[in-house]
Amino acid sequence: MNYKVFARKWRPKKFCEVVGQLHVVKAIIHSLNLNRMHHAYIFTGTRGSGKTTIARLFAKGLNCETQITSDVCGSCKNCSDIESGCFIDLIEIDAASKSKVEDTRSFLDNVQYSPSQGKFKVYLIDEVHMLSRHSFNALLKTLEEPPKHVKFILVTTEYQKLPETILSRCLQFYFKPLNIIQIVTQLKYICNQENINIDTENSLEFLAYAARGSIRDALNLLEQAMILGKNNITIDVINSMLGLLHIEHALSLIESLTNGNINKIMNQIDNYSILGINWDYLFEEILIVLQKIAIYQFSPHSLKNQISIVEIKDIEKRMHKLSDFISPENVQLYYQIFLLGRRELSYAPSHRIGMEMTMLRALAFCPVNLDSKSEQYYNSENTSNKEEVCKNFSKKNVTQLININKYTDSISDKKQQIQNNFNNVTHTEKIKNIQDLTNVSGSKLEKLQLSLTNQAVINNKIISSNSKIRPQYPISHVTSEILDARNKLIKYQRDYKQSMLTKTKSNINTQDEQGLEDILRRFTNIDVKISKDGDIHNKKK
Missing domain, CATH: 1.20.272.10 (Zinc Finger, Delta Prime; domain 3)
Incomplete structure (x- = not known):
């Protein structure tokens, strides 16, 4: 007894048996019923999505002995031969093994001859993206204007590798990956027909999920699970077979x-x-x-x-x-x-x-x-301890803020004093005063910022471990004001240096002008006399 694998045994024999790909099936059925068939098709999509199957069904519809129809009889000689793979007018070419230009020319030489058995000669080129560049060039003219009795069906999984010249000559159909519901429904039907025991529907869902949109892969996995489980498919069998997790x-x-x-x-x-x-x-x-x-x-x-x-x-x-x-x-x-x-x-x-x-x-x-843990601790019974921490926290911050305010006032006073006495001091002394003030303020600010940071770290530790009460006074706001004051001083120093450079350049320009005037004055004092012989006599006035 010859055993057929599930992927071949349960291959659809009519268009109504195709799982999914409704948009492709509808288009081909309508073209057959209206007798408006294109001369070249491209079927592209993921593996095991039904590209070759629908191509063979299309060849059946073209060569059925009854008529050109989408509802093939499946019992005539032509349909039987196509199903068994021995129909002489269905030429299936594996482009992966016959990718040379000589192979392409050999089958193109026979395109001009009429079909021997059916109404049309159908050339089914599988994995067409494997053809060489010269093979594509040899195929162009025939693909553009083939004989009336010839149909081309190009099948590929890598659509992007095809040349634009080939794509523009064909009608293109994209085959979508099947969803899990479609695969599970088909697997359940096959299990009922094959008398395969299934513990739960989740087992088939695992197989459908592992198939990744391919009905052929799903059938192969079903067959493997059936053999491993001795006609019983369980979740344990599938997990041990594939090493998958839910x-x-x-x-x-x-x-x-x-x-x-x-x-x-x-x-x-x-x-x-x-x-x-x-x-x-x-x-x-x-x-x-x-x-x-x-x-x-x-x-x-x-x-x-x-x-x-x-x-x-x-x-x-x-x-x-x-x-x-x-x-x-x-x-x-x-x-x-x-x-x-x-x-x-x-x-x-x-x-x-x-x-x-x-x-x-x-x-x-x-x-x-850790917010949930601190929230639980905050709602505990240690209220007295939290109140004491809050009091200590507020006292420390108030004293710190007072010191900060005093220091900001002193900085503003020094700045005002510098601005008032600025015009009475030489340029070098001004620069030195600004640099000293900047360095002093910078060092004090760094120390103050470090102390504030340490204090904030200590306070944050106390707050995060005991309560969620925040300080009443915004320390960061005061610190930002101090930093803004320092930035203004630095900017003032930079602007002053720029103005001094401008003045220096202007002084240089005035010196150059004075030099030119002196040279011109000398030339005006020279009395130039030209003799009759052409000699030049210089005589100063």
């Missing part, structure tokens, strides 16, 4: 990360290592979870559309909690850290070490938010 595992890992529970994170990584998971897949799941959390933070109603059928019901609630707990800045930082960790995974000594170091990096750059 999105719930990635979500729990992020929850442990936000809670700062490093022990739980390491235990989870140990469990994943025992299961033999694909670490790159785990990175991908974490990035997907972070993306959904970020979307919910900016658009809460759109998260329902982001949750696929693979997730269980309480996933959405847990994501809601995480989106409220993590700030949008931290979500973006987490996403960037895990994205870089996934990119550098191949450079790590092992993939597990790469995952562990990425988690530690996320903990280092995004420490645990």
Whole structure:
């Protein structure tokens, strides 16, 4: 008994059996029914999305013995031969193995001959992007004006590699990746027909999720799981087969990360290592979870559309909690850290070490938010201690502010005094006074700012550990005023230097003018006499 794999056994035999690609199927059905067929088509899209299948169905519709129709009979000789792969007028060419220009010219030489068995000769060129440049050039003229009995169908997964001259001569169709619901529905139908036992529908959802939009990959995975589980497909079988994890595992890992529970994170990584998971897949799941959390933070109603059928019901609630707990800045930082960790995974000594170091990096750059703990402590019974700390805090700040105000007044007085006596002092003395004042004020301000910083650190420690009461007086505002005064002094010094340079240049210019006048005066005092012989006699007046 000849055994056929699922991908070939369950290949659609009519247009109504095609899974997905409704836009392509509709266009081809309408062209067949209206008898308005283009002479060249390009089918592009991901692997296993139905490109070759629909191309063969199109060849069936063109060469069915009944008529040119979209509803093929499937029982005539031409339909049977096309389905079995022995129809003489359907020429399938593998461009990956026949990419030379000689191979292209060999089949183009036979284009002019009429079909032997059907109504049309259909040239199905698979992986057409593998053709050489000379092969594309040899194909141009025939592709632009082929004989009436010839149809070209070019199939490729890399549309961007085709020349513009080829694209402009063809009708182009893009095959979309199938969604999870479409794949699960088809897998469920095949399991019922093949009498395969399934524990839950989540098992098929795992397979559909791992297929990444390819129905052929999903059928191959289904067949592999059936053989491994002896006609019984369970979640354990699928996990052991593929080393995949549910999105719930990635979500729990992020929850442990936000809670700062490093022990739980390491235990989870140990469990994943025992299961033999694909670490790159785990990175991908974490990035997907972070993306959904970020979307919910900016658009809460759109998260329902982001949750696929693979997730269980309480996933959405847990994501809601995480989106409220993590700030949008931290979500973006987490996403960037895990994205870089996934990119550098191949450079790590092992993939597990790469995952562990990425988690530690996320903990280092995004420490645990302790606001909830301080809030709990603030609501505790230690009210007397907090009042005493607040009193001490306010007294220290009041005295500090008084000293600051005195110092700012002294600076303003010195500045006014300098401005009043500025015109009575020489230029060099002015510059020295300004420099001395700037240095003195700068050193005092640095000392004052250092003391304020130390005091603020001590006060912030007291406040964060005991209460959330903030100081009544804005120290930062007073400090900024002092710094503004110092900046004004520095600017005044810079402007004065500029004015002195301008005056110096003007003095130089006046000296040059005086020199020129002196030279001209000398020339006017010289009496030049020219003799009859042509000699020049100089005589001073």
